[in-house]
Amino acid sequence: MGDMEVGMITLTIDGKTVRVPSGTSLLDAALSHEIDIPRLCFHPELSVSGGCRMCVVEVEGKEQPTVSCGLECQEGMVTNTNSEQLTKMRKDIIDLFVSDHPLDCVTCDKAGSCLLQKYAYEYGVKETSFTEIISRSLLQDDNPFFIRDHKYCILCGRCVRVCDEIVGAHAIDFAKRGFEANIATPFDGPMIDSSCVFCGNCVQVCPTAALMPVSRINRGREWELERISTVCGYCGVGCQIEYAVKDDEILYARSAGDPSVNGDFLCTKGRYGWDFVRNDDRLTQPLIRRDLAHELGITDEPWEAPTTSPLAVRRPKVDDYFVPVSWETAIDIVCTRFAEVVENHGPDAIMGLASARCTNEENYLFQKFFRAGIGTNNVDHCARL
Amino acid sequence: MEEKLKALGEKELARQAEVECRIFCCTSTACLASGSGETLQILEQGVQAQNYSKDDFTEIVQIGCMGLCSQGPLVRVETKDQSDFVYGQIDSELALQILAKHLPTNSHSTTLVSKPDDADLEQLRSNIKAARKKRGLVHRIISPDLPFFSNQIRIVLRETGQLNPESLPDYLAHNGYKALYKVLQTMEPEQVCDEILQSGLRGRGGAGFPTGQKWNFAREAKVDTKYVIANCDEGDPGAYMDRTIMEFNPHCVLEGLMIAGYATGASSGYLYIRAEYPIAIDRIKKAIRDARRKGIIGKSVMGTDFIFNPDIRIGAGAFVCGEETALIRSIEGMRGMPRMRPPYPSTSGLWGKPTVINNVETLANVPSIIQNGARWYASIGTEESKGTKVFALTGQLTNTGLIEVPMGITLREIVYEIGGGVPGKAEFKAAQTGGPSGGCIPASHLDTPVDYESLQELGSIMGSGGLVIIDDTTSMPEFARFFMDFCVDESCGKCVPCRVGTVQIRALLDKLIAGHGEIEDIDRLERICHLVKNTSLCGLGQSAPNPVLSTLRFFREEYEDLVATEIASGGPDG
Numbered sequence: 006m007g008d009m010e011v012g013m014i015t016l017t018i019d020g021k022t023v024r025v026p027s028g029t030s031l032l033d034a035a036l037s038h039e040i041d042i043p044r045l046c047f048h049p050e051l052s053v054s055g056g057c058r059m060c061v062v063e064v065e066g067k068e069q070p071t072v073s074c075g076l077e078c079q080e081g082m083v084t085n086t087n088s089e090q091l092t093k094m095r096k097d098i099i100d101l102f103v104s105d106h107p108l109d110c111v112t113c114d115k116a117g118s119c120l121l122q123k124y125a126y127e128y129g130v131k132e133t134s135f136t137e138i139i140s141r142s143l144l145q146d147d148n149p150f151f152i153r154d155h156k157y158c159i160l161c162g163r164c165v166r167v168c169d170e171i172v173g174a175h176a177i178d179f180a181k182r183g184f185e186a187n188i189a190t191p192f193d194g195p196m197i198d199s200s201c202v203f204c205g206n207c208v209q210v211c212p213t214a215a216l217m218p219v220s221r222i223n224r225g226r227e228w229e230l231e232r233i234s235t236v237c238g239y240c241g242v243g244c245q246i247e248y249a250v251k252d253d254e255i256l257y258a259r260s261a262g263d264p265s266v267n268g269d270f271l272c273t274k275g276r277y278g279w280d281f282v283r284n285d286d287r288l289t290q291p292l293i294r295r296d297l298a299h300e301l302g303i304t305d306e307p308w309e310a311p312t313t314s315p316l317a318v319r320r321p322k323v324d325d326y327f328v329p330v331s332w333e334t335a336i337d338i339v340c341t342r343f344a345e346v347v348e349n350h351g352p353d354a355i356m357g358l359a360s361a362r363c364t365n366e367e368n369y370l371f372q373k374f375f376r377a378g379i380g381t382n383n384v385d386h387c388a389r390l
Numbered sequence: 391m392e393e394k395l396k397a398l399g400e401k402e403l404a405r406q407a408e409v410e411c412r413i414f415c416c417t418s419t420a421c422l423a424s425g426s427g428e429t430l431q432i433l434e435q436g437v438q439a440q441n442y443s444k445d446d447f448t449e450i451v452q453i454g455c456m457g458l459c460s461q462g463p464l465v466r467v468e469t470k471d472q473s474d475f476v477y478g479q480i481d482s483e484l485a486l487q488i489l490a491k492h493l494p495t496n497s498h499s500t501t502l503v504s505k506p507d508d509a510d511l512e513q514l515r516s517n518i519k520a521a522r523k524k525r526g527l528v529h530r531i532i533s534p535d536l537p538f539f540s541n542q543i544r545i546v547l548r549e550t551g552q553l554n555p556e557s558l559p560d561y562l563a564h565n566g567y568k569a570l571y572k573v574l575q576t577m578e579p580e581q582v583c584d585e586i587l588q589s590g591l592r593g594r595g596g597a598g599f600p601t602g603q604k605w606n607f608a609r610e611a612k613v614d615t616k617y618v619i620a621n622c623d624e625g626d627p628g629a630y631m632d633r634t635i636m637e638f639n640p641h642c643v644l645e646g647l648m649i650a651g652y653a654t655g656a657s658s659g660y661l662y663i664r665a666e667y668p669i670a671i672d673r674i675k676k677a678i679r680d681a682r683r684k685g686i687i688g689k690s691v692m693g694t695d696f697i698f699n700p701d702i703r704i705g706a707g708a709f710v711c712g713e714e715t716a717l718i719r720s721i722e723g724m725r726g727m728p729r730m731r732p733p734y735p736s737t738s739g740l741w742g743k744p745t746v747i748n749n750v751e752t753l754a755n756v757p758s759i760i761q762n763g764a765r766w767y768a769s770i771g772t773e774e775s776k777g778t779k780v781f782a783l784t785g786q787l788t789n790t791g792l793i794e795v796p797m798g799i800t801l802r803e804i805v806y807e808i809g810g811g812v813p814g815k816a817e818f819k820a821a822q823t824g825g826p827s828g829g830c831i832p833a834s835h836l837d838t839p840v841d842y843e844s845l846q847e848l849g850s851i852m853g854s855g856g857l858v859i860i861d862d863t864t865s866m867p868e869f870a871r872f873f874m875d876f877c878v879d880e881s882c883g884k885c886v887p888c889r890v891g892t893v894q895i896r897a898l899l900d901k902l903i904a905g906h907g908e909i910e911d912i913d914r915l916e917r918i919c920h921l922v923k924n925t926s927l928c929g930l931g932q933s934a935p936n937p938v939l940s941t942l943r944f945f946r947e948e949y950e951d952l953v954a955t956e957i958a959s960g961g962p963d964g
Contacts, residue, residue, distance in 0.1 A: 057885070070925075094925060
């Protein structure tokens with residue numbers, strides 16, 4: 006029977022022979038072989054819950070369909086992920102979900118990226134065939150980062166698991182039971198009083214509109230948003246961030262989902278710390294002091310630095326002290342001045358202080374520039390954590 | 391070590407033989423609810439008033455359930471001349487008559503030592519004297535030949551009416567801890583598992599998994615730390631077998647748990663008891679304390695190198711915590727929600743260690759099997775279901791209470807012989823087994839033998855032992871709705887079929903019962919019941935539609951009538 010790799014097993018999914026390490030769940034095996042199985046509560050980075058019942062599959066020899074996320078692959082197993090029976094079953098489950106979920110997709114901010122909507126569309130569930138009974142109506146907007154709109158919650162428990170297993174904060178869990186079960190902080194207190202660190206990873210893994218970034222509400226449909234991928238600048242980890250942008254305004258940030266770096270997760274700063282982008286005080290071009298500018302003939306007016314420190318002035322205006330110049334000019338000045346200092350006072354008269362927010366590569370280049378370029382070992386770093 | 395315990399038991403036996411008159415008053419939850427607390431008080435004070443010291447000529451013993459709960463409070467009197475009376479419905483007035491009739495009238499009563507100013511006792515004394523002339527008591531005698539008793543085979547409940555649940559010496563006097571001593575001295579763990587397997591004992595919690603096999607799975611796991619758990623989280627409406635067993639014989643449950651621990655290699659055990667059973671909790675606690683003091687529990691069980699430490703965990707009131715994976719999470723300190731199996735607890739249970747979870751009744755059977763042998767146990771019952779089963783017989787019956795019957799007995803025998811039939815003019819309609827997870831069995835199937843497989847074929851289950859008898863005054867859709875209400879309340883909310891599906895089933899039942907239903911609603915009801923049954927995560931959801939499905943199967947016309955009434959009442963005056 007072919008090669009006998011240790012710990013590998015062979016099974017058949019939808020007529021396709023696949024080989025996976027033993028201990029793999031059937032859902033993982035299928036997904037890693039490009040066989041898609043519908044799923045709501047499953048998340049690759051989190052423990053298995055098995056609550057949504059969407060990933061049901063048929064296993065030969067088993068009377069009843071069984072959920073694939075909790076099914077361990079067995080040697081020689083023959084499974085089927087798509088059949089009339091399974092389609093009907095999934096359709097009925099979606100039917101149950103939407104009986105307890107407002108179908109106001111026409112105005113919902115999540116429309117377009119909502120998983121329930123996606124599956125309802127795929128399985129043709131236009132409305133519930135049962136009675137519409139919405140279990141919860143609470144809307145909690147007790148923090149500046151995200152809202153919790155319980156009527157959209159499908160209790161998949163992803164947020165609870167990400168908070169517990171990835172973040173380690175365990176700020177939320179299931180409260181009450183049965184139809185009244187909901188996700189809550191301890192004793193349903195405000196988010197700020199819980200152990201929440203406002204990283205927003207729960208918001209990212211939420212499949213519906215139950216958890217939404219405040220900055221995004223009523224600001225546009227999902228498909229209108231431009232996605233800009235970048236690397237987070239806050240620390241050296243290099244988390245992949247994707248900004249959702251509309252009309253040059255950032256609406257929210259989320260992880261771009263590169264599993265080799267940060268997966269689906271970000272920290273508080275990466276996810277919510279981007280409002281500086283549009284701040285008026287942000288420096289966007291090189292500036293030189295007015296006296297130097299006059300000396301170099303860039304401006305006509307002479308200027309003398311005030312004797313009082315700019316730090317003593319309440320909100321000093323940048324224009325009062327500096328003049329914007331081109332990058333060429335700025336670099337030219339820096340080079341000339343560095344050369345002068347080295348020539349007159351020796352390279353050790355200069356010191357370089359790098360930032361923890363730079364990447365490893367940037368910091369490497371920085372010290373290289375100081376050691377090999379300037380010729381000094383006076384290089385240090387601001388982080389003392 | 392064993393000698394000491396044996397001596398303790400023998401001493402207790404000798405002491406009991408000396409007592410002139412022993413009065414046993416049932417103080418289980420059922421009898422307490424019908425007033426046995428007061429009865430007990432009168433009995434105890436009466437003895438005091440007559441100036442008998444407790445351990446002298448007469449003794450009042452608090453005991454656990456005797457079974458015939460419909461006749462509570464029950465009092466049993468055993469005198470030295472071997473006469474034995476069981477009285478039912480003993481209120482404080484009749485308690486005086488019992489004292490008047492049975493207390494030996496010897497010289498003791500002439501030398502009064504109680505203070506003369508104790509008016510209450512004086513009053514009581516004269517009340518007892520006055521009660522001598524009354525004749526009410528004869529009507530309250532319950533004959534031991536009553537079919538209710540004579541048709542039962544009692545293994546788990548064998549010592550009911552005799553055993554003081556709070557006395558370790560009394561348990562020792564009734565062969566207590568002999569089975570444990572036997573396995574420790576003469577049997578290898580493998581032999582114990584084998585013995586239980588041979589006996590054919592199956593899980594009494596309802597699913598009926600062979601207990602010996604479960605133990606073997608855990609025994610074979612090559613891990614140092616293992617656990618055994620007694621599932622004392624009984625919660626089916628109308629079921630109180632496990633509560634009663636714990637209340638009347640806590641040591642027996644403990645002994646069973648310890649044997650399970652020895653057989654599987656576990657040195658820690660948990661008894662997960664629901665908070666609604668305070669008496670059971672107290673008695674188990676006391677049993678553990680007493681057994682520890684006598685060296686039965688601890689670092690060296692009965693002087694051997696077997697270590698066993700049991701502990702109690704109290705449930706916070708969720709029905710779903712009777713489901714084994716939810717129960718384990720609850721012990722671990724997390725929210726009691728079931729998880730998917732496999733892995734089964736016998737491979738990965740409490741804190742990821744191999745764990746055996748057995749129901750109270752299963753464990754209570756174990757000491758008897760060890761003492762009398764697997765062959766003896768296997769001789770009772772049917773081919774596939776061995777031994778006896780304890781049922782909480784409730785509903786529209788003449789005699790209700792706790793019964794223990796051999797597997798394979800027919801429902802007809804239970805209803806008409808043990809239960810004495812449906813009282814009044816009403817007719818038997820259905821028997822509901824298995825609580826909210828079970829189904830209704832109609833009169834046409836009364837000759838079905840009660841065993842795991844036969845009940846399952848009828849769309850019901852054995853369950854933990856709730857047996858509710860319904861007469862023809864009950865509407866089946868309403869009866870089904872009662873159980874659906876229960877399931878809606880007790881669903882944990884984890885999986886969507888159970889969380890939302892049960893609410894939808896109830897909504898349909900509400901609609902039908904209110905007379906607003908259409909004929910299609912019945913099909914809709916059936917469809918969603920099958921959906922919930924087939925797609926739910928744990929046993930609660932998978933079995934929640936059973937009461938509806940089984941009533942739809944056997945009493946469909948009642949559902950159809952609900953629709954018909956609506957159409958009929960559309961016109962003037964129906």
